[in-house]
Amino acid sequence: MSSGLPTLNRLRKPELIEIAERTKLTDVSDLNKGDLAVALDKHLSDNQATLSNDKKLADYFKRLAAPARGESPVKREPRVELGSPRVGEEDAWSQTQATRDCQQSEDAAKSPAFKTPLTKAQASVARSSSRVRSVIESTTQQLPPSPAIVTDAIDRQTARMREGLETAWTDSGVVEYQHAVRSALSSLKAVETIVLLLEGGSMLKELVPLRYLTTTPAVDAILLPSISIKVPDLFVLLSGSFWAPFTLWLLSGLILPLVAAYFINLSYQAATGGSGVRRGRSSAASDRASFDPLTFNIAKALLVYKVYVDHFGFFDLFSHYTIAKVNVSVPGGWGGMLTGTAIGVIGTLYEAILRRQ
Numbered sequence: 001m002s003s004g005l006p007t008l009n010r011l012r013k014p015e016l017i018e019i020a021e022r023t024k025l026t027d028v029s030d031l032n033k034g035d036l037a038v039a040l041d042k043h044l045s046d047n048q049a050t051l052s053n054d055k056k057l058a059d060y061f062k063r064l065a066a067p068a069r070g071e072s073p074v075k076r077e078p079r080v081e082l083g084s085p086r087v088g089e090e091d092a093w094s095q096t097q098a099t100r101d102c103q104q105s106e107d108a109a110k111s112p113a114f115k116t117p118l119t120k121a122q123a124s125v126a127r128s129s130s131r132v133r134s135v136i137e138s139t140t141q142q143l144p145p146s147p148a149i150v151t152d153a154i155d156r157q158t159a160r161m162r163e164g165l166e167t168a169w170t171d172s173g174v175v176e177y178q179h180a181v182r183s184a185l186s187s188l189k190a191v192e193t194i195v196l197l198l199e200g201g202s203m204l205k206e207l208v209p210l211r212y213l214t215t216t217p218a219v220d221a222i223l224l225p226s227i228s229i230k231v232p233d234l235f236v237l238l239s240g241s242f243w244a245p246f247t248l249w250l251l252s253g254l255i256l257p258l259v260a261a262y263f264i265n266l267s268y269q270a271a272t273g274g275s276g277v278r279r280g281r282s283s284a285a286s287d288r289a290s291f292d293p294l295t296f297n298i299a300k301a302l303l304v305y306k307v308y309v310d311h312f313g314f315f316d317l318f319s320h321y322t323i324a325k326v327n328v329s330v331p332g333g334w335g336g337m338l339t340g341t342a343i344g345v346i347g348t349l350y351e352a353i354l355r356r357q
Helices: 005-009 013-022 033-046 055-065 087-110 120-141 147-171 174-185 188-207 234-238 240-263 266-272 283-290 293-309 320-329 333-356
Strands: 210-216 227-232
Touching (some): 005 033, 005 055, 013 033, 033 055, 188 293, 188 320, 240 293, 240 320, 293 320, 293 333, 320 333
Antiparallel strands (some): 210 227
């Protein structure tokens, strides 16, 4: 089969019969198109010298003169200029050269010329070349992408981590608890309660002594020293040394000021309109009108000064020792209690101003 046969195969059978008649090829009427094209190709190639001047067969002879596809010369590899590569291309040039050397070694080992047994040195060189090539390929595959892609990936991971932390913080309920505590403490009642808790806790600390219970052994392995354990002596609750000071503090600091705030109640007067009956007021207004905080703090300040400065013992119901005990137990003494009442008065006035705005 010549290289001009594809040109004949593209023609129709009547055209092939016409070419056969013109070139004096006989006995072609019984042949099919494929056999006719093969016979005509053989006839034309054999008589190329006499038929090459036919203009209608110029395409065929031009294709016949060209080399066959299977016989085309192998393209040469582009010549590499010898010399040191540029600074940015040294690693790529080294990897390319090493890969080409390894490929040439393997191709040489697979060629027919190497059908003979290899020596130990040649086999070792071939194995080394194969290992070097595999290392180079794995290194090339593991090279990181461009810096922009790495930066984008880091940014995405950072954003995803930030969103995860924000979601975990929101789901934990800490924000809701924070707002709830803030709402509970943002009131005058909370301020008064904190002041009373400070005074009462200090009273209990002074009136209820601690009794030694035991001592824990030291643990040298974790540098833990021995710790003495003390518990409150609750038997003091059965004695008058506890109840006399505590009762005096309750009367002067809580009970009597509350009674005065209930009956001398200016906020109640404003809430009921002076009629003594609530006229459709809300429950919040009713709660505010139950005890007047301004009267509570003023009455407490007067009682503190009268009891703990003038030593008024409620008609000798409490001794001077009890009054002095309370005065020592409360933080700051009577001055600290007066400071608490001043804070309450300022808070009451400030709350009234905010309510009017």
